[in-house]
Amino acid sequence: MDKAHVSYEIDVSDVEYIKHNGKPYLARVYKPKGAGPFPLLIDVHGGAWVNKDRLADEGTDTPVAKTGVVVASLDFRMPGDGANCAYPASMQDINYAIRFFKSRAAEYNIDPRRVAILGVSSGGHQAMLTAMRPQDYAQIAGPTGTTGVDASVQCAVLCWPVIDPLGRYEYAHTLKGGPHDKHGTTWISAHDRYWGSTDNMAMANPTRLLERGENAQIVPVVYLQGTADFAHPVPNRDRFIAQYRKRGGKVDLHLFEGVGEAFVTNDPNSPQAKDCIAKIIEFLHRELG
Numbered sequence: 001m002d003k004a005h006v007s008y009e010i011d012v013s014d015v016e017y018i019k020h021n022g023k024p025y026l027a028r029v030y031k032p033k034g035a036g037p038f039p040l041l042i043d044v045h046g047g048a049w050v051n052k053d054r055l056a057d058e059g060t061d062t063p064v065a066k067t068g069v070v071v072a073s074l075d076f077r078m079p080g081d082g083a084n085c086a087y088p089a090s091m092q093d094i095n096y097a098i099r100f101f102k103s104r105a106a107e108y109n110i111d112p113r114r115v116a117i118l119g120v121s122s123g124g125h126q127a128m129l130t131a132m133r134p135q136d137y138a139q140i141a142g143p144t145g146t147t148g149v150d151a152s153v154q155c156a157v158l159c160w161p162v163i164d165p166l167g168r169y170e171y172a173h174t175l176k177g178g179p180h181d182k183h184g185t186t187w188i189s190a191h192d193r194y195w196g197s198t199d200n201m202a203m204a205n206p207t208r209l210l211e212r213g214e215n216a217q218i219v220p221v222v223y224l225q226g227t228a229d230f231a232h233p234v235p236n237r238d239r240f241i242a243q244y245r246k247r248g249g250k251v252d253l254h255l256f257e258g259v260g261e262a263f264v265t266n267d268p269n270s271p272q273a274k275d276c277i278a279k280i281i282e283f284l285h286r287e288l289g
Helices: 057-064 090-103 122-132 165-174 181-195 198-203 205-212 234-244 271-288
Strands: 010-020 023-032 039-042 070-074 111-119 155-159 221-227 251-256
Touching: 010 090, 023 057, 039 057, 039 090, 039 122, 039 181, 039 271, 057 070, 057 271, 070 090, 090 111, 090 122, 090 271, 111 198, 111 271, 122 155, 155 198, 155 271, 165 181, 165 198, 165 234, 198 205, 198 251, 205 234, 221 234, 221 271, 234 251, 251 271
Parallel strands: 039 070, 039 111, 111 155, 155 221, 221 251
Antiparallel strands: 010 023, 023 070
16 A cells, blocks of 8 residues: 555644743644554754744645654744743754654654654754754753653655755855845844854754764655755755765755745645655655655
């Protein structure tokens, strides 16, 4: 049976997975109705590290869940939420969330051995870094009964990721004073608010840690981007893919003609978006079984 074409009814609920300074952080959970256990997809939304929430990717999460995948789309700390909410706070929350759902596999009908992570734009950076360095951001103690549970994943879905944060920051500076000055200024501000320094942008950077020869988990990746996307520079993408493949990593690259950044988020019913979602679904079921 082709699992990618099986259709399940789903239950949708919000789950508090962690609390900081009295503020709950939720995951929107899309849970197929069926025997299971099902693979798990952790969804990390975009928004330049400082905007949007767990509802941003509903247009992707719902069709994926209907093929028999539990999807948990996360809220996490961002600048503006209070003290200590810039980098690396969101990375720590994402790491914890993976452990949280693995530790509750029976409750959510999850197979904890089959876990993927998906990220959109800045979330793509966070997702790839989590996949490559699952031990680095485990500072938050795990839930009761999670001894031995880690944040490792079996594959990663990158939707037009900010794959080189420092490279994108440098690119944004080149836009100042031109027709895209507003975009450049907005991106620079978001980078500054989240990262705090260019040293952090270089250090917590999937592309540059590969170039530095640092240790990394190398999992299968699908990389998706529109050909008219000017927010995520092509040289940054090509540089990452070359380095990842040099390490022996498998990267499926899919380009979608004539659409820009956030084309799935903006119109999940467009032909390109439907094609993109279909490729995500095919990849997940191929890699997770």
